[in-house]
Amino acid sequence: xxxxxxxxxxxxxxxxxxxxxxxxxxxxxxxxxxxxxxxxxxxxxxxxxxxxxxxxxxxxxxxxxxxxxxxxxxxxxxxxxxxxxxxxxxxxxxxxxxxxxxxxxxxxxxxxxxxxxxxxxxxxxxxxxxxxxxxxxxxxxxxxxxxxxxxxxxxxxxxxxxxxxxxxxxxxxxxxxxxxxxxxxxxxxxxxxxxxxxxxxxxxxxxxxxxxxxxxxxxxxxxxxxxxxxxxxxxxxxxxxxxxxxxxxxxxxxxxxxxxxxxxxxxxxxxxxxxxxxxxxxxxxxxxxxxxxxxxxxxxxxxxxxxxxxxxxxxxxxxxxxxxxxxxxxxxxxxxxxxxxxxxxxxxxxxxxxxxxxxxxxxx
Amino acid sequence: xxxxxxxxxxxxxxxxxxxxxxxxxxxxxxxxxxxxxxxxxxxxxxxxxxxxxxxxxxxxxxxxxxxxxxxxxxxxxxxxxxxxxxxxxxxxxxxxxxxxxxxxxxxxxxxxxxxxxxxxxxxxxxxxxxxxxxxxxxxxxxxxxxxxxxxxxxxxxxxxxxxxxxxxxxxxxxxxxxxxxxxxxxxxxxxxxxxxxxxxxxxxxxxxxxxxxxxxxxxxxxxxxxxxxxxxxxxxxxxxxxxxxxxxxxxxxxxxxxxxxxxxxxxxxxxxxxxxxxxxxxxxxxxxxxxxxxxxxxxxxxxxxxxxxxxxxxxxxxxxxxxxxxxxxxxxxxxxxxxxxxxxxxxxxxxxxxxxxxxxxxxxxxxxxxxxxxxxxxxxxxxxxxxxxxxxxxxxxxxxxxxxxxxxxxxxxxxxxxxxxxxxxxxxxxxxxxxxxxxxxxxxxxxxxxxxxxxxxxx
Numbered sequence: 040x041x042x043x044x045x046x047x048x049x050x051x052x053x054x055x056x057x058x059x060x061x062x063x064x065x066x067x068x069x070x071x072x073x074x075x076x077x078x079x080x081x082x083x084x085x086x087x088x089x090x091x092x093x094x095x096x097x098x099x100x101x102x103x104x105x106x107x108x109x110x111x112x113x114x115x116x117x118x119x120x121x122x123x124x125x126x127x128x129x130x131x132x133x134x135x136x137x138x139x140x141x142x143x144x145x146x147x148x149x150x151x152x153x154x155x156x157x158x159x160x161x162x163x164x165x166x167x168x169x170x171x172x173x174x175x176x177x178x179x180x181x182x183x184x185x186x187x188x189x190x191x192x193x194x195x196x197x198x199x200x201x202x203x204x205x206x207x208x209x210x211x212x213x214x215x216x217x218x219x220x221x222x223x224x225x226x227x228x229x230x231x232x233x234x235x236x237x238x239x240x241x242x243x244x245x246x247x248x249x250x251x252x253x254x255x256x257x258x259x260x261x262x263x264x265x266x267x268x269x270x271x272x273x274x275x276x277x278x279x280x281x282x283x284x285x286x287x288x289x290x291x292x293x294x295x296x297x298x299x300x301x302x303x304x305x306x307x308x309x310x311x312x313x314x315x316x317x318x319x320x321x322x323x324x325x326x327x328x329x330x331x332x333x334x335x336x337x338x339x340x341x342x343x344x345x346x347x348x349x350x351x352x353x354x355x356x357x358x359x360x361x362x363x364x365x366x367x368x369x370x371x372x373x374x375x376x377x378x379x380x381x382x383x384x385x386x387x388x389x390x391x392x393x394x395x396x397x398x399x400x401x402x403x
Numbered sequence: 404x405x406x407x408x409x410x411x412x413x414x415x416x417x418x419x420x421x422x423x424x425x426x427x428x429x430x431x432x433x434x435x436x437x438x439x440x441x442x443x444x445x446x447x448x449x450x451x452x453x454x455x456x457x458x459x460x461x462x463x464x465x466x467x468x469x470x471x472x473x474x475x476x477x478x479x480x481x482x483x484x485x486x487x488x489x490x491x492x493x494x495x496x497x498x499x500x501x502x503x504x505x506x507x508x509x510x511x512x513x514x515x516x517x518x519x520x521x522x523x524x525x526x527x528x529x530x531x532x533x534x535x536x537x538x539x540x541x542x543x544x545x546x547x548x549x550x551x552x553x554x555x556x557x558x559x560x561x562x563x564x565x566x567x568x569x570x571x572x573x574x575x576x577x578x579x580x581x582x583x584x585x586x587x588x589x590x591x592x593x594x595x596x597x598x599x600x601x602x603x604x605x606x607x608x609x610x611x612x613x614x615x616x617x618x619x620x621x622x623x624x625x626x627x628x629x630x631x632x633x634x635x636x637x638x639x640x641x642x643x644x645x646x647x648x649x650x651x652x653x654x655x656x657x658x659x660x661x662x663x664x665x666x667x668x669x670x671x672x673x674x675x676x677x678x679x680x681x682x683x684x685x686x687x688x689x690x691x692x693x694x695x696x697x698x699x700x701x702x703x704x705x706x707x708x709x710x711x712x713x714x715x716x717x718x719x720x721x722x723x724x725x726x727x728x729x730x731x732x733x734x735x736x737x738x739x740x741x742x743x744x745x746x747x748x749x750x751x752x753x754x755x756x757x758x759x760x761x762x763x764x765x766x767x768x769x770x771x772x773x774x775x776x777x778x779x780x781x782x783x784x785x786x787x788x789x790x791x792x793x794x795x796x797x798x799x800x801x802x803x804x805x806x807x808x809x810x811x812x813x814x815x816x817x818x819x820x821x822x823x824x825x826x827x828x829x830x831x832x833x834x835x836x837x838x839x840x841x842x843x844x845x846x847x848x849x850x851x852x853x854x855x856x857x858x859x860x861x862x
Contacts, residue, residue, distance in 0.1 A: 142448045144628040147439050207651060207679060208513025208624060216544075238679070239552035240545040247544035261552075290679075292654035297774060325513060329445030329628025331656040352512065354597065361628065 125169040128161055132169060136176070143360035146330050149367045153179045177394050183363050184390040189347065189372035191319055191387075193222065198230070198276040198284040200309055200316040202343065204302060205323035206335055207290030210351035210377060212241065214323050215285050216248030217377065217385035223252050224383075227282035232272030233258035234265045234305060235289040245287055252382075255281070265289065265301065266308045273312035286317070293338035306343040320346045321374070324365060326353040332361045336369045347374035349385075354378045362393070430462050437481075444657030447632045450488075450666045458484050488662055489691035494646065494671035496523075499617045503581045504532075505589045508648075509607055509638060510622035512595030515650035517546065519622050519676055520592040521553040522686035527588050528559060529683060535586040537577040538563035539570040539610070540594035550592055553681055560586070570594070571609045578614050591616070598637035607642055618645040620673065623660055625652040631660035632667045639668040649689065650676035661689075732827035735783045735791040738819075742776050742783075781809035782819050794820055 121139070125132050133154060140150040156179050157172070166172070193199035201218070205211050215231060222229045231254050235241035242258045249256040257275050259268035269286055276284040288305060291298040309316045322345045324332050339345055348366075353359050353376050362373050373388045434455050441451045461480045498504050506523065508516040517540070524534040536554050538561055540546035547563045554561035562577040574591055581589045593610070596603035611619065621644045623631060638644055649661050652675045661672055671689070678685030783791060785808035790797060797805075797820060799813075806813045 138448060141442055142629050144445075144630070147442050206626065206654070208515060210513055213512075238549070239556070240549035243548045244543070244545035292651065292679075294653070294655045325624070325626070327511065327624075327628060327630050327634070328626050329631075329656075329659070330443050331445070331626040331654065332628075334655055335626075352597070 122169040122172055127167055128169055128172065133158065133161075136172070140360065144329055144364070145360035146333065146364040149183070149364045152367070153183070153363075156182075180363060180394050181390055183367045184393070185366070185372060186390060188387060188389045189374050191321075191347065191374055193227065193283050193318075196315075196318050198281050198313070199318050200273070200276070200284045200286065200313055201319040201321055202286045202288070202306065202309065202317035203321050203323060203349075204288050204339055204343065204345075205290060206292055206325075207238075209290065209323045209325045209328075210349075211235075211290060211323045212244050212248065212287060214321075214349050214351060214375070214377060214385065215245065215287050216252065217382055218285060218375075219248060219252040219254040220382040221385065222283045223254060228279070229254040229283045229285065230272060230276045230279065230281040231256050232269050232284065232286040234269050234272075234287045236261055236263050236265050236268060237289040241287075241289065254285075255279070266304050269305050270308045270312060273309055273316070277313065293335045293342075299338065299342045302339075303342050317343075320344060321349050322347070322371070323349045323351060324361065326350045326359060326361065326377070328361055330361075330364070333364055333368045336365045336371075340369045340371065345369060345371045347371055349373075349375040349377065350388075351377035354380075354384070359393075362388075427463055430459065434459055434462070441659065441662075444659035445626075445628050445631070445663075446659035447629055447663035447667070450632075450663050454484065454488065485662070486691050489665050490671050491691055492671070493688055493690055494673055495688070496527075496620075496673060497617050497645070503535075503578065503587045503589045504618075505578060505591065505614055505616040507591045507593065507607075507610065507616040507619045508622055509593050509619060509642065509644070510595060511597060511624070511634060512543070514595065514622045514624045515648075515676055516540075516595065516622045517549055517553065517592050518679065518681060519620075519648050519650060519674070519686065520550070520590045521557060521559070521681045522676065523674070524554075524559045524588070524590050525557045525681060526683060526686055528557075532588040533586045534559050534588040534590060535577065535581045535584075536561045537574060537589060537591040539573050539577075539591050541566040541568070541570060541573070542594045546592075546594065557681055570606055571613050574610050575613050598634050598641075604637075604641045611642055620644065620646050620648050621670075622648045622650055623664060625649050625658040625660060625675075626654065626656040627660045632663045635664040635668045635670075639670065644668075644670055646671050646673035648672070648674045648676060653677040653685075733823065735786060735794065735823065738823060739780065739783045739791075742780050746776060778809070778811055778815055779819055782806075782811055782816055785809040794823060 121132065121135055136157075137150055137154050140153065141147060145153070153176070157175055160166070160175050161172070166175075191201070193201075203211050203215055212235070219229045219231060229252070231245060231249050233242040233245045233256060235245070236259055239261075242261065246256055246258070248254075255275075257268065257272040259265075259271070265288065272284060272286065286305070286309065288302060289298075291302065293299065306317060306320075320343050322336060322339050324335065328335075336345065336348070348371055350359070350362050350365075350373060362376075366373055373390075375385055376388050376393075378384050378386060437458075438451055438455050441454070442448065446454075458480055461484070496504075496506065506520075508520050510516050520536060524536055528534050536550055536559055538547040538550045540550075547566065551561045551563065562573075562580060564573045564576060568576075570593065577591070578589060581587070591610070591614075593607060594603070596607075598604070610616075619642050621635060621638050623634065627634065635647065647664055647670060649658065649672055652658055664670075665672060672691075673689055675687050675689050676685060677687060782805060785805045790801060790805075797816075802813050802816045802820075806816050809816075
C-alpha cells in the first residue's frame with residue numbers, strides 16, 4: 040500500500056569501512072574466550088589493523104563525512120537539492136525542510152523550535168532566496184549543539200574514572216574497547232571494570248577488548264553484584280595508580296526502576312572509593328535510535344547526572360538527528376561519536392565539523 | 404509500552420467528544436495531534452502522512468458525522484486502520500515439511516538477535532521440538548560464548564566451530580549435525596551488521612543459498628527511529644525475509660517501528676521481545692489487534708488472561724474460592740501461593756500494563772518492584788506452619804525471630820501482616836465477590852457458588 044520512500048544506496052565507503060572486520064575476527068580467534076590479562080603486555084597491540092595508522096592521518100572530517108555519507112545524502116542532501124531547486128522561500132519549502140528534519144530523527148519538538156527560529160529570521164530579514172537558508176539552518180543547529188568542542192580530558196585526576204551507561208545493545212562495550220585503545224595510544228595506563236555481570240559473556244567480551252588494547256581488567260564472577268566489582272576496581276585503580284578507569288555497566292532499559300537504582304548505587308560506590316568520582320558519566324546512545332533516546336537521556340540523567348553523550352553506529356545507517364534532540368533536551372554535550380567498526384573510529388564530536396559535514400555539497 | 408501515544412490519543416478523543424458535534428475542522432485538528440503523536444512514536448514520516456489521510460477520508464464520511472457517538476466511531480476507524488497497517492492475522496513461524504526447520508536470525512548490531520534466538524529455542528522446545536542453536540557470529544568478541552552460556556542456562560545444545568571457520572561452513576555443518584542427531588529445529592545466530600554493509604550482506608546471502616532456511620527473521624530494536632524502514636527494506640531486498648521480531652518492547656519506546664516496517668515491507672511481525680531474561684514469558688507472539696487496542700488505551704486483557712490460565716490450575720482456583728468464602732479469610736500460606744503464581748505470570752510491571760485502563764489509574768506511576776515479592780516470600784517462609792495459618796499469634800518476639808530469619812526488618816514483617824489484614828478486610832467488604840471472580844476468570848470459568856450469590860444480591 041505504501042511504497043518505500045527511500046532509495047537504497049550502495050557506496051564504496053560502506054565497504055571500505057568494514058573490510059577489516061574479518062581481519063579482526065581472526066585475531067579474536069587467537070585469543071581464547073577467557074583471558075587473564077597480564078598488565079601492560081607490549082605485544083598485545085598486534086591486533087591493530089595495518090591501515091588504521093594511515094587512516095589516522097586522514098583528518099577526521101573526511102572520515103566523518105564518509106561515515107555520514109548516507110545521512111548526508113538523505114538528510115541535507117535533500118535539503119541541499121531542495122534549496123538549489125527552489126527559487127523562492129515559501130511555506131511549502133519550509134514545510135519540506137521540516138519534513139526532512141523529522142525524518143532525520145531530529146524530533147517534532149526540536150524541529151518545531153528550529154523551524155520557528157528559521158521562520159523568524161526569514162521574516163525579520165525579509166529573505167527571499169532559498170540559498171540564504173542554508174547558513175541560517177546551520178546556525179540554528181549549531182545553536183543547539185553549542186559551538187565549542189567538548190572532548191574528554193583525563194589529565195588532572197588520577198585515576199580518572201569514567202562511568203559508561205546506556206540501554207541494551209547501544210554499544211557500551213565496544214565504546215569502552217575503543218576508548219581503551221585511545222587512552223593506550225596516548226601512553227596511559229588503563230583499567231577496565233567489568234560491571235556488566237548480568238548479560239551472558241559480557242565479561243568475556245570485555246576481556247577480549249582488554250587483551251586487544253593491552254588494558255587491565257577487574258572482573259567478578261558472573262551474576263555477582265556489579266557494585267562490588269566496581270568497588271574492587273576502584274581500589275585496584277588507586278593501588279596500581281592507573282591513569283584511567285573505565286567502568287562498564289549492564290545495559291538496562293531506563294524504565295526499570297530497580298536497575299536504575301542499581302546504577303545509582305554504582306555511582307555512589309565509585310564516589311566513596313574516589314572522592315568526586317565518577318569524573319565523567321558517559322551515556323551511550325544508539326545512533327539509529329528514535330525519539331525514545333530522549334526519554335533514555337532524561338531518565339539516566341536523573342539517576343546519575345550525565346556529563347557527556349557518546350552516539351554510536353553513526354556510520355552508514357543513522358541519520359544522526361537524535362544528536363540534536365538529545366543535546367536540546369538534557370544539555371549534556373555530545374562528546375564522542377562512533378562512525379565505523381575500526382578501533383579508532385571513535386571520534387571527538389566537533390559541532391562545527393559535524394554540521395559542515397552534514398551540509399557538505401560535494402559528493403564523496 | 405505505548406503509554407504516551409495512548410495518552411495523547413485519549414486526550415484527542417476526549418476533546419472530540421466534548422464538542423457534541425463533529426465538523427471537518429475539529430476532525431482535522433484532532434488528526435493533527437494524532438500526527439504529532441505518531442511522529443513522536445517514531446512511526447515513519449511518510450507512513451504517518453498516508454495514514455492520516457486515510458483516516459481523515461473515512462472519518463469525514465457521513466456515517467461518522469451523523470452518528471451519535473462520533474468519537475467512538477473515530478476510535479474504531481483509528482483502531483481498524485492501525486490493525487490493518489500492522490497486519491490482521493497472527494502469523495506463526497513456518498515449520499519445514501521435511502528435514503529440520505531452519506530459522507536464521509539477522510539484524511543490526513545490538514538489536515537483540517542472540518537473546519531472541521535463545522528465547523525461540525526455549526519456546527519451541529516447550530512445544531516439543533528438539534532445538535539446536537548455531538553460533539555463526541564469528542566477529543563480535545565473545546558472541547559465541549554468549550550463546551553458549553544462554554544455551555547452558557536453558558539446556559539447549561549450541562553448535563559452534565570457533566571463529567576461524569566461515570559462517571557459511573559453520574551453518575552447513577550445523578545442519579548436517581542436526582540431521583544426524585535428530586534435532587529438528589535449528590536456530591542460526593548471525594553477526595550484527597549494518598544494512599549498507601555489502602560484504603556482510605553477501606555473507607548472509609551465501610548462508611541463505613547454502614542451507615535454504617525455512618524462515619529468515621529480522622530482529623529490530625523497538626527503539627529504532629525513522630531509519631527502521633530503511634533497515635527493513637534493505638534486509639528484505641537482499642534476503643527476502645519472512646518476518647520480524649521486535650525486541651526491547653518492555654521499555655517505554657512507543658514502537659512506531661512496528662507500524663513502519665509492516666507498512667513498508669509487508670512482512671509480518673511474528674514475535675515481540677519483552678524482557679532481557681530468557682524465559683517463556685519474555686517472547687510473545689505479536690497480535691496486531693491487541694497492539695492496536697493497546698495504542699488506543701484499551702489494555703491487553705487477552706494476554707493477561709492467557710498468562711493467568713497457564714499458571715493457575717483449576718484446583719488452586721477452587722481452593723482459593725473456598726478460603727475466601729470461609730470466615731477465616733486468607734492466611735500466609737495462600738499469600739505464598741499467590742506470590743509464586745504471580746511470579747510465574749511474568750514481570751509485574753508488564754502485568755499492570757496489561758490491565759485495561761491501567762494507564763488512567765493512579766497505578767501508572769507505581770513501579771512494580773519484584774524484590775518486594777522476594778522479601779514477602781522470605782518472610783512467610785521464616786514462619787512456623789502455625790504462624791502461617793494464624794497471624795494473631797505473631798507477638799513481638801515471634802516477629803523479631805521472623806525478621807532475623809528472613810534477613811528483613813521487623814518493620815517489613817509488620818507491613819506484610821498489615822497487608823494481609825487489609826486484603827482480608829477488602830475481601831470481606833466486597834462480600835467475597837471480586838477476588839473469586841477474578842480467580843474464576845483466570846481459569847476461564849465462573850464458580851457456581853459465586854454466580855448464585857451474585858444473583859441473590861441483585862434481587
